Amino acid sequence: MPARPLSDETLQLIAAVREALAHRDDVEERSMFGWFCFFVDGKWCFGVKREELLVRLAPEDHDRIAERPGVRELDPRGSMKGYFCVEPSAYATRAQWEEWIIAALAYNPSAKASPRRRTTAAKTSPDPKATSKTTSKGTGRKRHSIFESDL
Template sequence: MAYHEPLADRTREALAFHPALGEKDVEEKKMMGGLAFMVDGKMCVGIMKDALMVRVAPEAYDASLRRKGCRQMDFTGKVLKGFVLVDPEGTKTKKDLDYWVSLALAFNDDAKASRKKR
């Protein structure tokens, strides 16, 4: 199993009914052995194994790490600033998951899009 399907389903639902989403385009992409949810062409949240990957604003990064189940995203031995992983204990309830989705969506407008591969 590359990523936790039930968490992916819960994340889809959280995004679909989130008031901040409005008319924004949401696309799912399989990448990095997991599933990424792109909002307006920018990575917003994703699923890696059984953890939720969340893109957060620089000013929210340190506070995020103090929340239950949250840790730095250490991909290939290097910490990716601006991204956190939230273990299952931090996404157990709908309220917990909605918090993380809201945090990612709040930063999405200001986040930079990744460069397009040629």
């Protein structure tokens, strides 16, 4: 069955994660379990599904982070410590966005890498032209922002 087209909001969030990781040369993108995922240094770091950002953080901070508004555990049974789904309300400002990006990248060097499967899949990427349709109000410039203050 063919994959469904991604919404503009999803494409904007993927573009925002790409921009946040643009300074790195060790990023790989793949689709997994319905999420568009970003691997940094061979380790899963971020995911995007609809308007949710999935982040991997330090397991020892799990309980503290799980209590934040707009954040939920990936697995409510508690078997995936450190994996969180972040709703748009919890990354609506640049400060909130940067906090998630910095925390996930800070944890990444100490995260365990999953063994790589033998088959090498092609790098999956949504259509980059799809994000260029949206412009800032009245300016004619490309709007790529996911932040409320930029709308």
